[in-house]
Amino acid sequence: MTPKISAAADWIQSRANLSPSAAIILGSGLGGLADKIEDPVAIPFGDIPGFGTSTAAGHRGQLVLGTIDAVPVVAMAGRFHRYEGWSNDDVTFPVDVMHAMGASRLIVSNAAGGVSPKLSVGDIVVIADHINFMTGTFAWNSKQSVPCFGRTHSGPTYDTAMSKTAMQVAVDTGFAAYRGTYLATFGPTYETRAEYRMMRKLGADVVGMSTVPEVLAASNRGMRVLGLSMVSNVANPDRPVKADHEEVLQAGRAAEVKMEAIVRAVLGLP
Numbered sequence: 001m002t003p004k005i006s007a008a009a010d011w012i013q014s015r016a017n018l019s020p021s022a023a024i025i026l027g028s029g030l031g032g033l034a035d036k037i038e039d040p041v042a043i044p045f046g047d048i049p050g051f052g053t054s055t056a057a058g059h060r061g062q063l064v065l066g067t068i069d070a071v072p073v074v075a076m077a078g079r080f081h082r083y084e085g086w087s088n089d090d091v092t093f094p095v096d097v098m099h100a101m102g103a104s105r106l107i108v109s110n111a112a113g114g115v116s117p118k119l120s121v122g123d124i125v126v127i128a129d130h131i132n133f134m135t136g137t138f139a140w141n142s143k144q145s146v147p148c149f150g151r152t153h154s155g156p157t158y159d160t161a162m163s164k165t166a167m168q169v170a171v172d173t174g175f176a177a178y179r180g181t182y183l184a185t186f187g188p189t190y191e192t193r194a195e196y197r198m199m200r201k202l203g204a205d206v207v208g209m210s211t212v213p214e215v216l217a218a219s220n221r222g223m224r225v226l227g228l229s230m231v232s233n234v235a236n237p238d239r240p241v242k243a244d245h246e247e248v249l250q251a252g253r254a255a256e257v258k259m260e261a262i263v264r265a266v267l268g269l270p
C-alpha cells in the first residue's frame, strides 16, 4: 500500500469510524441507492486527499459510509471516468482506498447500452466477463495499484457465487437479468451503427465507458467482484434509437429497485 492510499484511508476513517467489508460503486443514475445506507456519513470526493472531483452529469460525487442490513459498506455515489480526463490511476485510486479500509468485496454498477438483441431498457446484465477496449493508449505508470493484469487471463475476474446470487434474485423477484459480456470504451461518444454491429460480432452484450479499470484494480487486489450493468438504451444497429444522457438517467432510476434487491442479497453472502 502506498502512503497516498493509506493517507486517504486514514483520513476517511477519522471522519467515519467504520471498517467496510464491501465497497459499492454506483453508476449513472444509480446513485439513489446511497440513500438506502443507514447511519450514513457522506463525504464529497473533492474533500478526500488524492481523490478528484467527479464532473459527469447525474453523478453525486460522494463517498457514503454506513451499513446496509447491518453490513458495513463504503459506497461511491458516482465515479471517475477516463473520458473526463482522469488517468487510470485516478479512476482506480478509490478502489485501492476502499480496499485499504477493509473492503474485500466490490459491487460495481453502470448504465450501459444493450448490444445483444435480447436486451430491453431496464434489464440487468450480470457481468460474466469483459472486453477491454480501454487498453492500449494509457500507461499504467504508478506503483499505486498492482500493475499486472495477468490474473484476468488465468482466473475468474468476476465472482461466481455473487453472480449466481444476483441471477437468483432476478428469478425470485421476477425481473429480467442475463449473464453477459461488458465491452468498455473510452467514450465519451456513443457508438455508430457500424460500431454496435462490430461489438455484437465480437460477442459483447453491453457496452459502456467505465467499470473495467475498477474491476481490474479490485481483482488484482484480490477482492471478489460483482459487476452489474443496467441497460439504459438499446443499441440496435438496424433500428437506430438516439441515446442521450437523460434517457440513461431515467432508466437508472427505474432499475434502482432491482439493483437494491441484488445488493442486499449479495451483501448477505458469507
Ligand code: HPA
Residues within 6 Å of the ligand: 111, 112, 113, 114, 189, 190, 191, 207, 208, 209, 232, 233, 235, 243, 248
Ligand atoms: N454506449 C456506450 N456507453 C453507454 C451507452 C452506449 O450505448 N449507454 C450507456 N453508456
